[in-house]
Amino acid sequence: MSRKDIPMKEIPEILKDVSTGKKYQRGRFLGKGGFAKCYEIVDLETKKIFAGKIVPKALLVKPHQKDKMAQEITLHRSVSHENVVGFHGFFEDSDFVYVVLELCR
Ligand SMILES: Nc1ncnc2c1ncn2[C@@H]1O[C@H](COP(=O)(O)OP(=O)(O)OP(=O)(O)O)[C@@H](O)[C@H]1O
DSSP states (O other): OOGGGSOOOOOOSEEEOTTTOOEEEEEEEEEEOSSOEEEEEEETTTOOEEEEEEEEGGGOOSHHHHHHHHHHHHHHHTOOOTTSOOEEEEEEOSSEEEEEEOOOO
16 A cells, blocks of 8 residues: 555644643644654644644554654654754644644744
């Protein structure tokens, strides 16, 4: 089965982190990578703006794809440097993994 045949769920307008209760409004589309689509997202409580990197779980089927995603998160959360885009956390629901990043203007 090729990539285009995989049925894709729609990304929600409001992204909810059930573990913290945080909610983000999905805004402007920023760009697309190999697996992810990136959007501006706004924390509904603090009104702070971030970049949300959203990866469909339907694309993370092979063990090495899941491992790469987990490794990206593990590495990125451990790095804090002025030249590396800031990492603000991640969460998931049944269909997507959401990574919250500093927004690059
Ligand atoms: N923190 C950010 N702030 C603003 N725009 C971003 C941010 N992160 C990603 N983007 C936009 O989203 C696009 C896709 O990013 P993503 O990190 O998914 O892909 P990539 O690194 O280009 O590819 P790959 O999937 O191979 O890692 C980028 O090219 C950029 O336009």
